Amino acid sequence: MIKHHPKFSLLQSFVDGELPASLAAGIAIHAEMCPLCQQKITQLTEQVAEASFEDNFTESFVSELIDSVVTTTATELDFDDIIGQITASDDVEPTKPVSVERSVSFKGTEYVLPNALRNMALGKTAQIGKLSRARILLDEGEIHTNLLHIGAGGSIPEHTHKGFELTLLLAGTFADEQGEYVQGDFIMLDKRHQHQPATEQGCLCYTVANDALHFTQGINKLLNPIGAFIY
Helix, strand or coil: CCCHHHHHHHHHHHHCCCHHHHHHHHHHHHHCCHHHHHHHHHHHHHEEEHHHHHHHHHHHHHHHHHHHHHHHHCCCCCHHHHHHHHHHHCCCCCCCCCCCEEEEEECCCEEEHHHCCCCCCCEEEEECCEEEEEEEEEEEEEEEEEEECCCCCCCCEEEEEECCCEEEEEECEEEEEEEECCCCCCCEEECCCCCCCCCCCEEEEEEEECEEEEECCCCCCHHHHHHHCCC
């Protein structure tokens, strides 16, 4: 069962179109797996649509009606006709979306990608030990987005973050000092958090970060290649 969700402010920014593509995709992927957040997004979207309709109606449509009244006598104005014109159908049959699955392979395991990732370009897969990473090529400057796979029995050394880090679990499970995470969990971390993720069976994550990791154990210089690899 999913326990970790985006904050309401993030959902609002998603609906308002204010998030970078990487974070917006993370919200969309989580919503595919989480009926609760999908319902919240639907409600927020309806509220935005209603507000937009009211504004447009006030600013433009009412003005058009007033112009029409000025040029038409009251006896000639047929409000039923006006309403009929507004609600008239263009008789255009809606197209049905075509679902085309896309998958990626890490260490011999095939994973079907969520809808939000199916049209995004992926870089070549790189590996360090039990870690495998494929960049998602979004060209967002300091914000880096990856598919990160941790093989069975693998872990990431204890670290904190110089910036923010989103980890969205796409498949498998992993655990840290805060407990175990399952498919769909949306984990947003920053410099206030310190953890050492580890997985017994292996996992695939969607990650977004705007700065490198800061390792808190061992000789940091020796761990820098791992930090650059993950970021």
